Amino acid sequence: MIQLAVENLGLHFGGVTALRGITLDVNQGEILAIIGPNGAGKTSLLNCVSGLYRPSEGRLSFDGQDITHLPPYKRARLGIARTFQNIELFRGMTVLDNLMLGRHVHLQSSLLIGGIYFGFAQKEEIEHRRAVEDIIDFLEIEKIRKRVVGTLPYGYQKRVELGRALAWEPRILLLDEPMAGMNIEEKEDMARFILDINEEREVTVVLIEHDMGVVMDISDRVAVLDFGQKIGEGTPDEVRANPQVIRAYLGEANGVGLASFGGSK
Amino acid sequence: MIECGVFKRTYEEDMAFRHTALARWRIYLLLLAVVVFPFVASEYYVGIANLIGIAIIGALGLNILTGFTGQISVGQGAFLGVGAYTSAILAIRLGLPFWLALPGAGLVTALVGSVFGIPSLRLKGLYLVIATLAGQVIIEWTIGHWVDLTGGSQGMTNIPSPAIGPLTFASRTSYYYLTYAIVLAATVFASNLFRSKVGRAFVAVRDRDIAAEAMGVHLFRYKILAFAVSSFYVGVAGSLWAHYLNMISPEHFTVGVSIEYLAMIIIGGLGTVSGSIFGAIFMTLLPVILRELTGPLSAMLPITQVFNALREGIFGIVIIVFLIYEPHGLAKIWRNIKDYFRLWPFSY
Numbered sequence: 001m002i003q004l005a006v007e008n009l010g011l012h013f014g015g016v017t018a019l020r021g022i023t024l025d026v027n028q029g030e031i032l033a034i035i036g037p038n039g040a041g042k043t044s045l046l047n048c049v050s051g052l053y054r055p056s057e058g059r060l061s062f063d064g065q066d067i068t069h070l071p072p073y074k075r076a077r078l079g080i081a082r083t084f085q086n087i088e089l090f091r092g093m094t095v096l097d098n099l100m101l102g103r104h105v106h107l108q109s110s111l112l113i114g115g116i117y118f119g120f121a122q123k124e125e126i127e128h129r130r131a132v133e134d135i136i137d138f139l140e141i142e143k144i145r146k147r148v149v150g151t152l153p154y155g156y157q158k159r160v161e162l163g164r165a166l167a168w169e170p171r172i173l174l175l176d177e178p179m180a181g182m183n184i185e186e187k188e189d190m191a192r193f194i195l196d197i198n199e200e201r202e203v204t205v206v207l208i209e210h211d212m213g214v215v216m217d218i219s220d221r222v223a224v225l226d227f228g229q230k231i232g233e234g235t236p237d238e239v240r241a242n243p244q245v246i247r248a249y250l251g252e253a254n255g256v257g258l259a260s261f262g263g264s265k
Numbered sequence: 266m267i268e269c270g271v272f273k274r275t276y277e278e279d280m281a282f283r284h285t286a287l288a289r290w291r292i293y294l295l296l297l298a299v300v301v302f303p304f305v306a307s308e309y310y311v312g313i314a315n316l317i318g319i320a321i322i323g324a325l326g327l328n329i330l331t332g333f334t335g336q337i338s339v340g341q342g343a344f345l346g347v348g349a350y351t352s353a354i355l356a357i358r359l360g361l362p363f364w365l366a367l368p369g370a371g372l373v374t375a376l377v378g379s380v381f382g383i384p385s386l387r388l389k390g391l392y393l394v395i396a397t398l399a400g401q402v403i404i405e406w407t408i409g410h411w412v413d414l415t416g417g418s419q420g421m422t423n424i425p426s427p428a429i430g431p432l433t434f435a436s437r438t439s440y441y442y443l444t445y446a447i448v449l450a451a452t453v454f455a456s457n458l459f460r461s462k463v464g465r466a467f468v469a470v471r472d473r474d475i476a477a478e479a480m481g482v483h484l485f486r487y488k489i490l491a492f493a494v495s496s497f498y499v500g501v502a503g504s505l506w507a508h509y510l511n512m513i514s515p516e517h518f519t520v521g522v523s524i525e526y527l528a529m530i531i532i533g534g535l536g537t538v539s540g541s542i543f544g545a546i547f548m549t550l551l552p553v554i555l556r557e558l559t560g561p562l563s564a565m566l567p568i569t570q571v572f573n574a575l576r577e578g579i580f581g582i583v584i585i586v587f588l589i590y591e592p593h594g595l596a597k598i599w600r601n602i603k604d605y606f607r608l609w610p611f612s613y
């Protein structure tokens with residue numbers, strides 16, 4: 001079943017074309033990887049889906065509902081959650097508060113009720129704190145729950161950002177390079193978390209990642225972008241054999257070459 | 266008893282207002298001190314305490330907007346004016362009792378603040394400073410020129426003291442208890458706000474507005490809401506000021522006042538409730554202490570006059586010193602002291 005449909009999406013910044021004619025379906029419950037060289041338009045595509053960028057043409061729909069013109073905060077309410085390539089955590093807040101903010105769309109307390117606190121708001125905070133603690137356990141970040149996020153090492157910040165997106169109880173999770181800058185061990189942890197999230201929580205995952213080994217290992221399908229266009233799509237094996245994809249990657253000089261296509265499979 | 270780290274068994278305990286017995290006792294002691302103060306202090310100091318209380322409410326308001334939500338405003342002075350004048354007009358022209366004029370002033374100021382907050386959707390940082398400065402100038406000008414309503418540069422006099430039946434709050438001591446009851450309510454409300462949904466969203470808007478929006482925070486609504494709550498506090502402070510001095514005039518609400526309040530929250534601690542309190546105390550006492558210290562000297566040297574002339578300059582220097590050496594303000598220094606003594610004598 002198609003959950004997210006991207007139809008003929010185009011995005012321009014002045015003279016720069018970031019995306020052109022992108023059509024892509026994301027099926028409910030799958031892990032879809034988006035790969036492509038730097039500047040291919042992967043982040044721009046996620047930004048269009050979560051509403052931070054307005055596409056110049058084309059259409060987006062989620063669960064059959066047209067969301068092309070929906071503002072970001074309303075898309076969040078539909079269950080579209082994401083992380084960012086350059087971590088966008090609330091740096092002055094604790095890990096707990098970041099995760100609690102992830103539940104913003106589920107909380108009810110108004111300004112007055114919150115200010116009075118005792119009664120409804122307190123009950124609500126405790127109830128949602130439980131949900132957040134589950135995620136803290138799951139991501140194994142118990143020890144840092146009271147730490148201010150800005151002071152944490154990079155790997156933990158990535159994990160907290162994933163936690164914040166999970167706290168949302170999303171239907172689809174958009175991950176922009178969740179493993180960038182991590183060592184092998186951290187990458188393995190992250191891959192395990194993503195698989196668990198997908199299987200146990202039944203969350204659709206769209207994943208941008210450069211590490212081909214990881215991509216080939218965990219994704220059900222792969223879409224390839226180059227210069228703002230989709231040049232290939234299919235199962236990892238199909239994509240690996242796609243001549244156009246091979247050409248694009250051979251033309252690339254930055255090391256994300258064909259060699260890493262063999263990956264750790 | 267020595268506390269050796271803090272452990273909690275339930276989320277209720279973990280989320281309690283003050284975690285340790287020591288902290289609870291500190292609160293009780295503080296409350297007791299506030300209640301007892303007028304019995305041990307002279308009228309003069311009770312009067313200063315009243316000014317501090319009013320400043321605390323105003324600083325809490327500004328801190329909610331600037332410290333917690335990250336929207337810098339230099340319209341504080343004008344918003345205090347809106348509160349003070351609204352309250353005075355409601356009390357004198359419409360004959361409303363203080364008990365209606367005070368919330369009325371809060372609500373009207375909240376409305377005015379929200380309107381002047383609209384540019385915040387598009388403007389950030391310095392640009393927002395300029396926009397709120399424009400708000401300050403417009404409001405100041407209106408207060409000065411709408412003579413029929415505000416008395417123009419003459420200001421308004423004979424603003425009635427609050428009263429319940431025959432009981433009036435005209436003396437400094439009675440006004441003290443009234444003020445600090447409101448300070449208590451304002452402090453508790455603000456503290457609660459920031460451990461629940463709306464307050465957390467304010468801080469998220471400050472830290473990363475894009476991420477907040479992607480996570481379901483309606484930026485426009487929350488920014489306007491921050492302006493509204495903040496201005497409500499400031500309006501209440503303005504009202505308390507008007508009914509305390511019984512007279513107001515435009516020079517009480519200039520951009521200089523806005524700067525003083527910004528200094529208050531920066532020195533006290535941006536984005537903390539206790540910082541607003543420390544800052545209000547510090548900034549109100551600073552001139553008083555300078556005056557006392559220089560009292561004997563001022564017969565020979567014109568230090569007090571010089572201070573008044575240099576007031577803004579001195580505040581500016583103090584702000585810069587704090588920004589460089591303790592950007593988290595007095596609240597952070599206080600936290601360090603507490604942490605030191607929590608584990609005392611094993612603190613190292």
Ligand SMILES: Nc1ncnc2c1ncn2[C@@H]1O[C@H](COP(=O)(O)OP(=O)(O)O)[C@@H](O)[C@H]1O
Pocket residue numbers: 013016017018036037038039040041042043044045
């Ligand atoms: N906000 C923006 N303003 C101008 N150009 C942008 C903006 N965002 C992305 N681009 C351009 O769009 C293209 C795709 O960028 P991006 O989506 O970040 O690529 P990727 O994530 O695949 O590395 C690049 O040429 C980039 O310069």
Ligand SMILES: [Mg+2]
Pocket residue numbers: 042043044085
């Ligand atoms: Mg990118």
